[in-house]
Amino acid sequence: xxxxxxxxxxxxxxxxxxELGFRQLIETYQKPVYQVIRRMVLIHEDADDLTQNTFIKAxxxxxxxxxxxxxxxxxxRIATNESLTFLEKKKKRxxxxxxxxxxxxxxxxxQSPSLTGEEIxxxxxxxxxxxxxxxxxxxxxxxxxxxxxxxxxxxTGTSVGALKASYHxxxxxxxxxxxxx
Numbered sequence: 001x002x003x004x005x006x007x008x009x010x011x012x013x014x015x016x017x018x019e020l021g022f023r024q025l026i027e028t029y030q031k032p033v034y035q036v037i038r039r040m041v042l043i044h045e046d047a048d049d050l051t052q053n054t055f056i057k058a059x060x061x062x063x064x065x066x067x068x069x070x071x072x073x074x075x076x077r078i079a080t081n082e083s084l085t086f087l088e089k090k091k092k093r094x095x096x097x098x099x100x101x102x103x104x105x106x107x108x109x110x111q112s113p114s115l116t117g118e119e120i121x122x123x124x125x126x127x128x129x130x131x132x133x134x135x136x137x138x139x140x141x142x143x144x145x146x147x148x149x150x151x152x153x154x155x156t157g158t159s160v161g162a163l164k165a166s167y168h169x170x171x172x173x174x175x176x177x178x179x180x181x
């Protein structure tokens with residue numbers, strides 16, 4: 001049963017249907033939230049944990065949700081912030097240089113059964129890993145999630161102009177990486 005954002009919010013805000021409403025929120029948005037996180041962190045277990053953290057944070061903050069954006073956009077913003085924070089902490093915690101971190105993720109791409117073995121797909125994934133985290137996020141949201149720049153701006157809190165520039169730079173870097181290999 002598909003429900004719209006307002007119905008979900010009404011159910012979540014009612015003490016009688018709060019649990020049901022939140023369960024429906026998770027059922028509605030869990031897969032897309034997981035996908036955006038997975039594309040950022042690559043490893044299933046990390047993406048699973050971050051998806052759970054995203055919904056925990058959303059649950060705690062739902063009474064402060066003002067409705068200035070859709071629930072989808074609001075959840076994506078929480079998810080992307082969780083992903084970026086996780087990646088930063090992971091790099092610092094393990095004292096990875098950017099190159100070491102990239103090499104570990106590239107090795108994961110090579111060995112991952114969840115990614116197709118097609119050569120171009122592996123090259124694309126590796127070239128995406130060379131992008132700065134925020135640029136990679138913008139590329140994923142625009143190219144793979146097919147979101148508008150306005151939706152991405154709401155998610156990331158970045159201006160549309162900056163997003164267009166970031167996406168353009170990401171595409172150029174990916175093209176350059178793919179043609180060099």
